Amino acid sequence: DQQVKQNSPSLSVQEGRISILNCDYTNSMFDYFLWYKKYPAEGPTFLISISSIKDKNEDGRFTVFLNKSAKHLSLHIVPSQPGDSAVYFCAASGDNNNDMRFGAGTRLTVKP
Amino acid sequence: KAGVTQTPRYLIKTRGQQVTLSCSPISGHRSVSWYQQTPGQGLQFLFEYFSETQRNKGNFPGRFSGRQFSNSRSEMNVSTLELGDSALYLCASSLDSGEGGYTFGSGTRLTVV
Numbered sequence: 001d002q003q004v005k006q007n008s009p010s011l012s013v014q015e016g017r018i019s020i021l022n023c024d025y026t027n028s029m030f031d032y033f034l035w036y037k038k039y040p041a042e043g044p045t046f047l048i049s050i051s052s053i054k055d056k057n058e059d060g061r062f063t064v065f066l067n068k069s070a071k072h073l074s075l076h077i078v079p080s081q082p083g084d085s086a087v088y089f090c091a092a093s094g095d096n097n098n099d100m101r102f103g104a105g106t107r108l109t110v111k112p
Numbered sequence: 113k114a115g116v117t118q119t120p121r122y123l124i125k126t127r128g129q130q131v132t133l134s135c136s137p138i139s140g141h142r143s144v145s146w147y148q149q150t151p152g153q154g155l156q157f158l159f160e161y162f163s164e165t166q167r168n169k170g171n172f173p174g175r176f177s178g179r180q181f182s183n184s185r186s187e188m189n190v191s192t193l194e195l196g197d198s199a200l201y202l203c204a205s206s207l208d209s210g211e212g213g214y215t216f217g218s219g220t221r222l223t224v225v
Contacts, residue, residue, distance in 0.1 A: 044155075044202070044216045045215075045216065046215070089155060091155075101157065102147070102157075105155075
């Protein structure tokens with residue numbers, strides 16, 4: 001059962017514009033959320049995380065927003081760059097961080 | 113520092129065979145998790161090992177098993193392979209807390225024919 005859902009399999013944006021990737025979860029016990037970025041033929045790499053005590057975490061061009069009441073989080077990339085083109089996975093875990101659930105991923109294409 | 117190393121990178125097996133995949137974590141990381149990635153299901157959790165003990169297990173049949181050695185290296189074994197086992201198998205290592213996320217290996221692509 002998909003406890004973490006990324007309903008958009010793909011997203012295309014113009015270079016310099018904002019990319020918004022969305023993620024929904026169903027398990028209210030999740031309290032730690034992460035975004036991973038994956039290039040073809042490589043394993044995912046950690047991008048940014050947020051714990052449930054926060055509603056926003058920012059790291060350079062990347063910002064993650066968490067709406068606990070809606071069980072929704074989003075990743076904003078601004079400005080988007082062609083090198084950001086990759087698959088982005090949303091992940092969530094409970095308080096022991098040991099059993100992480102991943103979304104299916106969203107393929108982001110940033111056009112020059 | 114060296115990343116997470118998974119071997120082999122590619123593997124082709126026939127149905128009914130068994131396979132063993134290896135994962136060497138980042139030095140100092142004691143937790144190793146295994147994931148299966150398929151186009152339709154995304155990343156699915158298989159199991160996690162910490163200090164040679166399986167700490168968590170996902171919803172996979174008993175044909176999927178693993179172990180961890182004293183140097184934190186981990187192996188995953190799949191017996192009686194089925195066509196549906198074809199996937200990219202990823203392992204990830206982390207410090208015990210998992211804080212800061214996991215470091216993934218490049219994966220082993222298993223094809224069952």
